[in-house]
Structures are given as structure tokens and as C-alpha cells.
Amino acid sequence: MQSLYSNGFEKIYDAMYQTFIDYDDEFDFYSNIIKKHHKKNVLEIGCGTGNLAKHFINSNLEYVGLDLSEDMINLSKLKNPSGMFIHGDITTYALKKPLEATIITGRTSSYLLRNKTIHSALKSIHNNLTTDGLLCFDFIDASRFIKSIKEGKKVYHEACFENNCYFRESYMKNNDLDNFMFNWDAIYYQKTNSDPIKLTEDKSVVRAFTKNEWELFLYLNDFTLLEFIDRKSYAFDTYVVVAKKN
Numbered sequence: 146m147q148s149l150y151s152n153g154f155e156k157i158y159d160a161m162y163q164t165f166i167d168y169d170d171e172f173d174f175y176s177n178i179i180k181k182h183h184k185k186n187v188l189e190i191g192c193g194t195g196n197l198a199k200h201f202i203n204s205n206l207e208y209v210g211l212d213l214s215e216d217m218i219n220l221s222k223l224k225n226p227s228g229m230f231i232h233g234d235i236t237t238y239a240l241k242k243p244l245e246a247t248i249i250t251g252r253t254s255s256y257l258l259r260n261k262t263i264h265s266a267l268k269s270i271h272n273n274l275t276t277d278g279l280l281c282f283d284f285i286d287a288s289r290f291i292k293s294i295k296e297g298k299k300v301y302h303e304a305c306f307e308n309n310c311y312f313r314e315s316y317m318k319n320n321d322l323d324n325f326m327f328n329w330d331a332i333y334y335q336k337t338n339s340d341p342i343k344l345t346e347d348k349s350v351v352r353a354f355t356k357n358e359w360e361l362f363l364y365l366n367d368f369t370l371l372e373f374i375d376r377k378s379y380a381f382d383t384y385v386v387v388a389k390k391n
């Protein structure tokens with residue numbers, strides 16, 4: 146899905162994701178966890194186009210959004226002029242001051258394909274959290290999801306903005322890739338009165354995880370796992386991890 150995050154496609158992403166992610170519900174879910182652990186500020190890694198940011202900025206929690214895509218960051222800033230957004234990579238970022246909580250939502254963890262990358266990401270997160278800092282993120286549950294795409298799975302989404310309508314046909318399939326990675330092929334079209342116009346094709350590899358893998362990754366990088374929350378989401382079987390920096 147990486148090509149959807151830049152070159153103008155971030156606007157289609159923005160319209161499309163709002164049709165299947167309920168960001169009010171996302172905000173309630175993550176802000177409740179943050180408040181339950183008495184944290185007063187939060188970094189969102191992979192903040193995308195700032196849909197969750199909007200809610201945090203209007204709350205009494207201090208918020209910083211970070212994303213690898215400059216186009217996503219620019220759109221986040223445009224939509225949330227009073228927000229704080231920075232361009233950065235989950236594996237290398239360095240904040241000016243550590244924050245009390247970090248969240249990673251919308252299955253952004255699926256882009257951490259290699260174990261080495263996951264260790265680098267957890268190191269950066271650890272370095273940028275205060276003592277006892279909270280880490281909360283979701284992941285695609287390999288134990289259920291990989292079975293569900295054994296024969297291939299098609300997903301269709303559409304969205305309209307600026308007087309045009311678009312749709313995306315996704316095809317996910319199980320294969321022999323390492324580490325429960327799978328192929329996610331998507332084709333984007335613009336609707337017209339006659340045949341749709343094909344805009345782009347995106348072939349991505351993304352990763353699903355087992356709970357045991359995350360238990361071990363967290364342990365090796367000095368986090369204590371507090372809980373796994375089973376959370377229904379639009380196309381994927383998803384768990385949310387809640388962990389604490391040691």
C-alpha cells in the first residue's frame with residue numbers, strides 16, 4: 146500500500162480510510178488506554194493523514210504525529226494547522242523530549258517486515274519514551290488471518306472526494322514468504338460514466354504476526370507486556386498490544 150501514501154494518492158487514502166475506519170471509535174479506544182495508565186502526552190507513529198490526530202489535538206492530551214511519508218505529513222498539517230507533526234522513520238526517529246506514551250494504529254506494524262527492523266523500531270520507541278512509558282499498537286493476527294487468505298481474499302473499497310469517485314480492488318494471498326508475510330495487490334480506479342480509468346497498481350508485501358512473536362520481541366527490547374486486546378477491525382483479525390517500558 147506504500148504508493149497510496151504519496152504523490153497525490155494520500156488524498157484518495159484519506160477519503161477511503163474514513164469509509165472503513167471509525168476514527169471516533171479509534172480515538173475512544175486509544176485515549177482510554179492512555180488515560181487508564183495516567184499518561185498525559187502521546188506520540189502517534191504512522192499518523193497518516195491526521196484523522197486520529199484531529200481528536201487528540203482537541204483533547205487534553207498533548208499530541209505529536211510522526212510519519213515516513215512527507216506527503217502524509219503535509220496533508221496532516223493542512224487538516225490540523227494547530228497540530229505538531231514530524232517527518233521520521235520508526236526505526237531511527239529522535240524526539241526533542243521523551244513522551245509518556247506511543248501508539249501505532251491502523252496496522253502500521255505490518256510494514257515491519259524483518260526481525261532486524263522490528264528490533265530497531267522497538268529500540269527507537271524505547272529511547273523516546275519516559276520511564277514506565279506506555280507502548281500500544283495493533284497487528285494483524287497471523288494465527289487467524291493467514292488461514293482466512295489461504296485460498297486468496299478479495300476486498301473492495303470506494304470513496305469520493307472533490308467531485309470524483311474512486312475504488313480499490315485488493316487481493317491478498319497466502320504464500321511461501323518468510324515470517325507470515327503475504328502479498329497484497331491492489332488496483333486503483335477512478336469511476337466514470339463509462340469504463341473506470343485505472344490509476345495505479347500497488348504490489349506490497351506486508352506481515353502478520355503471532356502473539357508469541359510479539360511477546361519475545363517486547364521482552365528482548367526491555368518492554369513488559371501488559372495485555373493483548375482482541376479487536377475486531379474491517380478486513381483483518383487484529384490484536385492490540387499494551388506494553389510498558391522497563
Ligand SMILES: C[S@@+](CC[C@H](N)C(=O)[O-])C[C@H]1O[C@@H](n2cnc3c(N)ncnc32)[C@H](O)[C@@H]1O
Nearest residue numbers: 150191192193212213214234235250251253256
Ligand atoms: C496503514 S497507514 C495507517 C495510518 C493511520 N495510522 C491511520 O489509521 O489512518 C500506515 C502509515 O504508516 C506510515 N509508515 C510506513 N512505514 C513507516 C515507517 N517506517 N516509519 C513511520 N511511518 C511509517 C505510512 O506512511 C502510512 O501513513
